[in-house]
Amino acid sequence: MKLTLIGGGGVRSPFLAKSIALGAHLGGIKEVVFMDTDKEKLDKFGLMAKIISNKINPDLDFKITTDSIEAIKDADYIITTLRVGQDEGRVIDERIAMKYNLLGQETTGAGGFGMALRSIDVLINYCQLIKEHAKKDALVFNFTNPSGIVTQALRKKGFNNVYGICDAPSEFIKQLVAILDVDENDFSIKCFGLNHLSWFKDARVKGKDVMGELLNHDKLYTDTEMRLFEPSLVKQSNNMLLNEYLYFYYYRDKAIKSIKSAGQTRGELIKEVNQDMMKELKTVDVQNNFDKAFNIFMSYYLIRENNYFSIESGELRPKQLQVPSVREMLDADDEGGYAGVALNFIKAYHSGKSVEMVLSIPNEGAINGLEDDDVVEISCTIKKGTIIPKHVGHVDDFQLNLIRTIKFYERNVVEAILEKSKSKAVKALTIHPLINSYDLAVKLVDEYLEAHKAYIGEWQE
Incomplete structure (x- = not known):
């Protein structure tokens, strides 16, 4: 089987290559291609990735290329990890927001809107190439940020083979496993919400409830990303743990x-x-x-x-x-990252072994109060060709109000970008709690559309 990484010239490529080389056999992967349009970066980070892969798994056929068709042709799995506009685009997004005393973080609020502007059309084009040149049943794992919005857009365009992945939940879960000093295979916890806007509850070890033990653990607020939050906020959150990106909303x-x-x-x-x-x-x-x-x-x-x-x-x-x-580096335990998430999915999807993992997929009734086609970030059970989101049902208003508000924002951002509609973009940013102003929304949309005109072209009112 063939796995392709679109965005293989990224700085994290050497680590992704390590994860893939170590886990390729679990998913029957024989061929790996790292593709990037930036030849200079591919010749550095992509080549380092190839050398690392060869040191770990010399039998794995590892290639690097700038040719997207060559990379995608006959691929069984594709990971997309793009930074359209590169680092300069991110800086522009941040500074436009900061000009109005707003956060410009690249996946939330104004900054997330700016990155979505540059990313979605490019990903649609790649997904069309995948449809034309990859295997008929190829699976796409989208890591391109803002992952939830991009995945929602690709699903809305009919690319139903796309699953959003993020390493923030899996890395946080590893931190929880470490402070409890238990085997990761014995630990489970339920994640629900949206990408970079999720909560964790019902922690268990071998089926035993350990949520109370976690909440009172002396290392929870020092050795995990919960260091960003206060116990009083956790109490307000109905004693649930928080995704680190909620920091931008609560602080x-x-x-x-x-x-x-x-x-x-x-x-x-x-x-x-x-x-x-x-x-x-x-x-x-x-x-x-x-x-x-x-x-x-x-x-x-x-x-x-x-x-x-x-x-x-x-x-x-x-x-x-x-x-x-x-x-x-080669001998250290593999951190996995989003390549590890993808490999775990592949392993479970094509075997009889059940695996629990967090994905961004359509809600399909898992969370009350959301539409079935709303892409949510949620714990899933993966087993032999099936992906089943864990049922959450009722969510307290404290979380649900924020989830529904941001989902409303995401739906309108997707429609705005697909339709090139300025009015829908303004509507989306107006309701976002990190902006919450029509006047600011108009100014932000005008500035982002002008700043990224080279990527998005002209929009209608």
Whole structure:
């Protein structure tokens, strides 16, 4: 079987290659293609990915290419991880929002709208190519942000083989497993909501309820992403745990103040780090001096990782990572990431073994108060060709009001982008709780449409 990664020149490609190389046999994967239209980045990060794959699994046929048709042809599985507009687009989105004292985070609110503008049409084109050139029953795993909105748009266009994936829920679950010191296979927890807007409840170990133990664990607010929240907010949330991105909704003013105090946005940090990284990597022959190239890569990559959420929260991650050698990286436990999520899906989908995982899929009655075709982020059971969302049913108003408001926003953003309708875009941003102003919505839509005209063309009123 063949797996293709569209966006294979991304900075995370070496880690994705490790996950795929380690887990390929579980899903019967024999061929892997990393494709990217940016040849310069593909020749650095894609080549590093290929070398890492060859070191781990030399029998895996690993290719890199800029040819989308070659990459997609006869593929069984496709992962999409694109950053249309690259780092500069992210910075533009953030700064337009900050100009109006609003958050420009790339998946929520104004910034998420800007990224959706650039991403959706490009993903539609790729999905059409997949329909024409991949295997008839090919599955697409969308990681392109804002993942929930993009997946909703692709589903609305009839690409029903697309599933949204995100590594935030799986990484959080691993943190919970670590503080409980239990086997991950023995642990289960129910996730529900929307992408980057979800909650976790009903934690169990071998069927035993451990939610109380988690809520009172002395490491919950230090060693997991719950460090961003207060116990009083958890109590308000009916004793549910929170997706880290809810920080932007519940601590909006704190986040804006922290970003202003830092003097730069997350996107500006990433852009600066990536530019410096590429500048140094240009001086190295990756193929013939891989250890040096890898050291440069990891030195800069960990600046990004160690500063995750620090600009927005004013606090560094408690666990600061150190630069590993190539051997140490290869020998370390695989973190999985979104490639691991996709591989777990593939393994379960084509075998008789049942696996629980979090996906973005149509609601189909799982959460009361939402439409059946609303794409939600929810725990699912995957087994032999079936994907079944875990039934949630009633959701307390404290969560449901926010879920329904953001879903209304997402539906209108999708319609606005598909129809190139300025009025629907304004309607969407007006109701978003991080904007909540018609006047600001009009200004934001005007500025984003102008800033990204090269990607989206002209819109109608």
